[in-house]
Amino acid sequence: MIQIVIRFLVGGAAVSIFALIGDVLKPKSFAGLFGAAPSVALATLALTVTTKGASYAALEARSMIVGAIAFFIFASLVSWILMRYPFSALWVTLCAMPFWFAIAFGLWAVVLR
């Protein structure tokens, strides 16, 4: 349980720091780079290396490549829809979320399993 609490605190702090950096930067497209900052990954991998070892962390990082490809498609899709259709950002991002899961787990089934 304590391990989960530590992960929560470290992950929350890492995400907040990168998000704050993104908030103060302009132009928007440059600030957007921080939306794909490795915040959750840094927190997780640092804790994983210390608790489970480097090989375990390397396996997580290999899967993360697939997750990043899914992120690229997800963010591109969100950007494309928001520029062309009159839907709110919240609605578009939430509706596009299943695409991230489909691409990430689809690629996992094809490439990693």
Add this chain to the structure above:
Amino acid sequence: MKTAVRMNVSALRDSTWSQFALRFLFGGIVTAIAGLVAQHYGPVIAGLLLAFPAIFPASATLIEKHEKQEKEKNGMNGSVRGRQAASVDAAGSAMGSLGLLTFAAIIWQFVPAHSAAVVLSAATIVWALVSVVVWQIRKRARIVRTHATSRAHHL
């Protein structure tokens, strides 16, 4: 074309504490879930979540709202501008995800045989470099396209 990178610390005043707390919460929850998934399903599945767009909906909504409020202060309808700002931010995140991919590849290749602290630090620097280079390339490509289009209009 206004594309120089600059810092505007006063932009933080536009956000409320609840918005900061929300992002902390989402980030913490996804990191905790990644740990739980690793325990139950192993590192291969858990690793996917390390590139999950956890705070993306919250950030996009925030940007849309701020931009909309700015326009409405001037008596204009800011809905379209708000969506455009969120779209541009998402395009930036797509570019950043290429850096994220490089970050993951570096850790995968180097963490088993080298100091974890050094590899994590180096991978973060490479994430930033790749993201900025991709952003620069796209910016230049857009400038070239804009010039070509305006020249074509003059012909």
